[in-house]
Amino acid sequence: MLDIIINIAKKEFMDNIRNKWIIIITILFASLTLLASYAGSIYSEGWQDLGATMSIISGLVNFLITIIALILGYSAIIGEIEKGSMSSLLSLPAKRLEIVLGKFFGLGMVLTSTILIGFGIAGIIIGLNVPNVNYVEYLIFIGLTVLVGLVFLNIGIFLSCLSKKRSTAMGGAIFVFFLFTIIWQFIVFALLNIANSFNVENTALSDWYFALNFFNPLEAYGYLLSLNISSIAAQQIELFLGGYPSFLNTTNLIVTLFLWLSIPLVLAYWLFKNKDI
């Protein structure tokens, strides 16, 4: 079983690492990180340290990593079915579980490589230009970014198994992207406005506001960053007057992200298992 998963993962990696869109987004990602570090701060000029860079680019991650992960995921299964290569793969002694896991690990490696290349290049260059860099926090930042990327990869794979057409899966991926990056916040903020009679300025945010955001993987990622990375925490304190409620701690947030990681993959396998090719 393991050898087949590794073989499929390897193939996925080799096939997708040459995908021109992934290459373009990786270059864009690394360039934007460098740019954010050099010129992104409105307070000062020249090279920022890694902490400042992280706080600037964490917003960028929300968009770019989500897009890369969904691009990789949404066509993983349905793309192969539509193209015709899935029927050949399934005619071999490979089980559907092995295929789903192989794809997850292979595409996960592509995503991780993209993040490592993007942040790695920026990290090295910044490190060469700025003294006293906090690499531990930078590694935590990279690790959490990989985790949230994998969450969206699995949501993409789930959509890929759910849809009957590649175009439908793509539509679903676009919807998921807007749901978690814009619509979710918009709805939660609208509810907050209504609850506070449109007077939210200078009032402490209610627990339910955080509870609702807690279930958005991108928000969970954001909270994790502000709880664990000092430069981002410094920014957040200015934004939230009352601080975070107690349930919004690192353990709970990590568990939430791991649930987001595993549930879509389990559902994806279940759908794929019962799918006619």
Added chain:
Amino acid sequence: MKKNIKCPYCGNQIEIEDERGDKKYITCPICNKKGVYTFKDISSLKEDFDENSIITVKKLTKTYSDKKAVDNISFSVKKGEIFGFLGPNGAGKTTTIKSILGLIKADSGEIEINGFNIRKSEKNAKKNIGYLPEKVAFYDNLTALQNLLFYAKIKKVSKEECFSLLEEFGLGDVINKKVGKFSKGMVQRLGMIRAIMGNPPILILDEPSSGLDPRGAIQIRNKIREMNQNGATVFVSSHILSEIQEICDRVGIINKGVLVAKDTVEALSKKLNLKPKLSIELEKISDEITKSINNIKGIDKVEVKEKTINVICDSETKAKVILAIAKAGGNILNLQTQEPSLEEVFIRYTGGEV
């Protein structure tokens, strides 16, 4: 199943529906006459499933949103034979093939591959199969060799065999070229390599000559024969009926989801009473010659066109025709026999005449 029948009294068209083998009592809504219609029982095509059967399909049914793509079909493919699977577009060929491969879940029915149930022992069943799909596809960003090695690893086939097959199929010079840049014919040949690597005991080939030039098609046909001579059983579906007739031991014909025929082409022709056509070119055709031919028993039709006589007759009557011409003083210049073609059989079975 649904059937449109004509009232024998008033000619009114009536649509009736029932199961195969059932009798339907009908009252014509126009003339009020009563009658009975018996739906044809295809179970007369029952298969002798035995230890020689390497693929067995029993009572397979698959429905797609109320439409039965495959309706209770049963057949078996014998060890060592080349079995041709034919049918018009949308007849249920692909659904049957996909069910055999476990790619789709049938509503009911059992499928065994070399003794292994495709659903219960999926991996063991698939170890016996080499499959060439109708739409051959690879990973475009990978080279021919990378693609092949990926499949070879799952099939546990050696690298050396991959190289040797690539050479044999004329792809030795392009092993490091991305498959995305291959022509359709090259992809088809690579697909054939993927199917036959590891010498599987069963080959399932869907349109094996698709996209190939005549030389490529001949090469594939020869390879199918070679694999068969080496013991492989071949299940092949093709629209090129002459190809099927040339290489297959038996054929199965599916129409509207129902297996309407299965046997050798010769036996099916016989069942349909299709007879060979004898074309005899003579130096001169006299009345005596045509008269003597017409007097022979077993002659269906005699047709004279300039200096050629076309005779449709039983196989065993052919010699008598030639003898009669010689006796009547005819001088034969040329002689040709046209056996009933699979095309005729196919049209008769799928065109509603049977």
